[in-house]
Amino acid sequence: MASKKTVIIGATDKPGRYAFLAAQMLKEYGHPIVPMSIHKGQVSGEEIIELSSKPPIEGVDTVTMYINPLHQEEWADYIISLTPKRVIFNPGSENQGFIQQLNEAGIESVEACTLVMLRTNQY
Known part of the structure; x- marks a missing residue:
């Protein structure tokens, strides 16, 4: 199975959060992560990157969202720019x-749980 570089939007160092569990599980399954x-x-083992710095990231396969829709708008153009x-x-x-913006940009959108997708080999 090919590894899929995954940007985690809303990454956290708090162990009880799903974004934390996703970071651990993605690495466990061999996917490089970029926590933001x-x-x-x-x-x-990865430093969480300051989202507002909007760094260019090469070779992104997947972005997994863990932030409230109200906070997504200011990052939408940046996320699309990661292609x-x-x-x-x-x-x-x-x-x-x-x-809708993602679909217009030719980017697939999936409404699902990253953890479940990994566990059921749908990632």
Whole structure:
């Protein structure tokens, strides 16, 4: 199975959060991660990148969203600029307006749980 570089929007160093579990599980399954957030910290041995710096990232396969739709708009253009193959909207992050923008940009959008996708070999 090919590894899929995954940007985690809303990454966290808080162990009880799904974004934390996703970072661990993605690495466990052999996928390189790029954790990004407005909060500093480390997750699964990776420094969390300050989202507002909007760094260029090469070779992004997947962006997995863990932020509320209300906070997605300011990052939408940046996420599209990463040209991922797909964006996964985890439960609670679904955003029809952003999904439409992604579709118009030729980027697949998936409303699903990253953890479940990994466990069921649908990632």
